[in-house]
Structures are given as structure tokens and as C-alpha cells.
Amino acid sequence: MDLGINGKTAIVCGASKGLGRACAEALALEGVSVTICARTEEAISAAAREIEGLSGQTVTAVACDIATEAGRAAVLATCPDPDILVNNAGGPPPGDFRDWDRDDWVKALDANMLAAIFMIKSTLDGMVERGFGRIVNITSGAVKAPIGILGLSNGARAGLTGFVAGIARDKRTAGSNVTINNLLPGAFATDRLIGMFDEAARARRVAAIPAQRFGIPAEFGQLCAYLCSAQAGYITGQNVLIDGGAYPGTL
Ligand code: NAD
Secondary structure, eight states: OOOSOTTOEEEESSOSSHHHHHHHHHHHHTTOEEEEEESOHHHHHHHHHHHHHHHOSOEEEEEOOTTSHHHHHHHHHHSSSOSEEEEOOOOOOOOOGGGOOHHHHHHHHIIIIIHHHHHHHHHHHHHHHHTOEEEEEEOOGGGTSOOGGGHHHHHHHHHHHHHHHHHTTOHHHHTTTEEEEEEEEOSBOSHHHHHHOOHHHHHHHHHTSTTSSOBOHHHHHHHHHHHTSGGGTTOOSOEEEESTTOOOSOO
């Protein structure tokens, strides 16, 4: 299926590896000209060259921290008017909320809530004026089924989710073919997830997933590309879970 986004431009944040990288790859394979960012120059440049080799598309690398104003300004200077925006950053560390001070919370809010909100603020009106826009925020399955030790993530992502639920339904936005959705990963085999478990813990985690495996990042990227497609213009304000059946609820 042709997703109808050939020739569009995209910013994909947090994209040197893992889920963000998979989204950038899937978009580039659809003919989208992608600007990707991550904090390390070497890693993001290598990712850009690899995605270019795979897709034949121009991929621009920006080394920056998307959780900072300077980092966001650097990405937006490179791609000021994206048609597509994928917000992503590394998740906060697990722990006991009794051990977290204000700085821990501010870091989590900066990376997993405010970075996405400020990127949306900088790009949304241009999308509305041009009559096309697709925004996807990578959040977490924990938004629907919170995990106690991931309190920083639960709190910051709940804030972003509430914000998105409101602005996605603004008639000027939705009525201008601009959609904003959150994509909620369950357990995906990325460096972040693999680094969290030893072999025994990994086996237990897989056994608890109805699909009996971890997700493959490309599966996530392809769903993201669909949400960014021309055909997905009637899907907005949604929290789309991709978790191999792990979430146990009916809705
Ligand atoms: P990852 O660590 O494999 O990759 C994260 C990417 O973002 C890397 O390219 C990293 O360099 C970049 N990055 C991190 N912080 C950044 C920042 N401040 N500025 C710019 N770039 C930054 O992680 P992942 O597994 O791909 O996860 C992506 C997001 O999805 C995270 O927020 C994670 O918590 C969440 N998530 C992942 C899973 C999973 O199973 N992998 C499950 C639920 C939620």
C-alpha cells in the first residue's frame, strides 16, 4: 500500500537507535525526507548514513538534546516546516518515588512531556496552514497500565497524554487534516529493554506476553508510518497500543 507521503518532510526525535530509528527508517522507505536527532554526533550521523543506504532518501542528522530549548532550536533550524513530527526521547530511570527529588522530576518532565509539547508548539500552526500534518508521540504501554517502579515515566507521559487529548480535538487542527496521536509500545527488543533484564528475567517477561515474544522495532516503525500516512487522516487524539496482547483490558 502506498502511504501517500512520498516527498513529505519529517522530524524524528531520539532516532539513532531503537523505536525512533525504526520510525525514521519506515518513513524514509516511504519516500519521506527525514531529519533525525540524538545526543551523540557519531551515533546520529552513522544512523543517517545507514537509513540513506537503505532507503535512497536524504536523511539529515542533528546532534542535540531534544529535552533542551537549544536542542529543539537546532532541529527546527534544520527542518523548520515538517509535514510529520515524531516525538521521542529516552525514558526516565525506574526507582522508588521516595528517592526522587525535584530535579529528577524536572528531568523526566523535560524529556518525556515538555520536549514533545514544545516541538508541537513550534510546528503545529504551519501544518494547519499547509493543510496536512501528522504528529506521533512515542509514549508507553504504561500509560494504560502503569508500572509502579516507572513512576517518573507514568507521571510525565500522563501529562503529555492529557495535553494531546485536548489539542488534537481542536477543530482548526483536526479540520485542517492535522492529526496528533500517541503510539504506546509494550515490550520491544531495543537496547533499552534488553539492558533492563538478565536472561532469566527476559524469559519471564516474554512468557507473560500473549504473543510470546518481544516486539520487533520495524513493526513499531511501520505502524508509525501508517499513522503518518495520507490514509490515516481520520485517526486523531488516539492512544494506539502495540504490545502483543499484553494489556489485559477489553478497551
Ligand atoms: P533506546 O534507548 O533504544 O533509544 C532511544 C533513542 O533516543 C536513542 O537514539 C537515544 O540516543 C535517543 N535519545 C534519548 N534521549 C534523548 C534526548 N534527550 N535527546 C535526543 N535524543 C535522545 O529506547 P527505545 O527502547 O527505542 O525507547 C524509546 C522510548 O519508548 C523511550 O521513551 C522508552 O522509555 C519508551 N518505551 C520503550 C519500550 C520498549 O520496550 N523498548 C517500552 C515502553 C516505552
